[in-house]
Amino acid sequence: MGFSLQTLVVSALAITSHASPLIYSRTAHTCYTNSNGLAFNHFNSFLPKVTILATDRWRTIAGTNNDKTATAGYESDALGINSLLSEIPYFFNIANIAGKQRQQRRHLLFLLLSLTHKLRIEVCDDPTMSRAVITHGTDTLEESVFFIDATVNCGKPIGVTVAADNNSKDRRALVVLNDRIVSAFFATKTNAVQPNAKHVVDVSDVDAVPRVDILYAYADMQVDSIYSAVKNGVKGIVVAGEGAGGVSTGFASAINDIVAKHNIPVVLSHRTVNGEVPAADITGENAKTQIASGMFNPQKPRILLIVVG
Known part of the structure; x- marks a missing residue:
């Protein structure tokens, strides 16, 4: 899957739904911190509580460039999760969101194992938490979502708009991109960016075949x-x-x-x-x-x- 910087706003490991979530307009900001230390800066008791774990594998999503159409050469990891969420205020009308930055430059499998533990403790084992989101770039998304799908199965959704719907329970992990929902089991990245060149090589002087x-x-x-x-x-x-x-x-x-x-x-x-x-x-x-x-x-x-x- 290949996506421009503008259209790839949030890449989430998510659970599908078939109905729109309830939307409550926010008239005032109320803060709330739960027992696991997750801080909700826009709290409404009528809405589900969601934690967003922003990983250091979300480089495309958090990238910036002066050219809004740039698909290469942008600065990766330039935006924090709170900066990203400030550009999507709609989210705070459908869920109580606690953003959490996960900046651990270690092996991907170690990060995924750590995320699995975090999801179990902060979401699965916490009866007050409804669901979760994991932001992720597309380079290794297919591997990460498959890992999460195979290791987290407590029935609680992993997503924002999609997960805010009660019909999303027990649907396992999926990838949500550009308003499309793809099963984690079948997700594969099939495109990097668009081609723009063609090359020709003169072989008249070639007389050997190296390995x-x-x-x-x-x-x-x-x-x-x-x-x-x-x-x-x-x-x-x-x-x-x-x-x-x-x-x-x-x-x-x-x-x-x-x-x-x-x-x-x-x-x-x-x-x-x-x-x-x-x-x-x-x-x-x-x-x-x-x-x-x-x-x-x-x-x-x-x-x-x-x-x-």
Whole structure:
């Protein structure tokens, strides 16, 4: 799934419903803090209580750029959960919301395990809490929502407008994006951003076929595979990255190390079905060592590396 910065306002792990929630207009702000320390700054006793856990995997949603239509090159993680909620005041008319920032730069699976525990304690085991939301970017959303779907099943909805409806109970986790509801079991990101280029290579001087490997990225990807490829004589590497060519910080460092020591070209492509990896997404030190695949899927830059030697 590929989405512009404007349309991708909230990416939530959610539970579906078929009716609109009750809406109560807010005339005054009343604060309330529950026994787990969740603070509700716009409280109405008639509305369900919802906690929003903003993870450090929501980079697209929290990104900013002077160009409102930008789908690449924006500043990730620039907005906190309260700043985001201030742009969506409608939410406070359908639920009591407590925003909570989860800024723990650790492995994704550790984060998901921690979120599972938080949901159990702060939502499932708290009879006063009705439901929850987890904000998340699209790069590894399909993996995260599947994890939550498999580990949290207390019957309480996980979402905002969708979850505020009582008909959403016991429907398991789903992905809510752009007013669409997708089952966690079948959710897959299929697009990064739109293609905008075509390349042609002159092969008249090509007379050798070097080894070029494709490495498939996944959450918490280890560096063993790339070092093994180098040890076994690879002359080029293509990484089928998450979203628009994303890899973990550790794997990006391994790429930089290999390029510096062995002068092996590394191309970042995407594991999604469609889309591209724009050069604008590869910045800083990585821009010196990593090549954006553009519109090409992993198979095509592999051929290009082979034919250019």
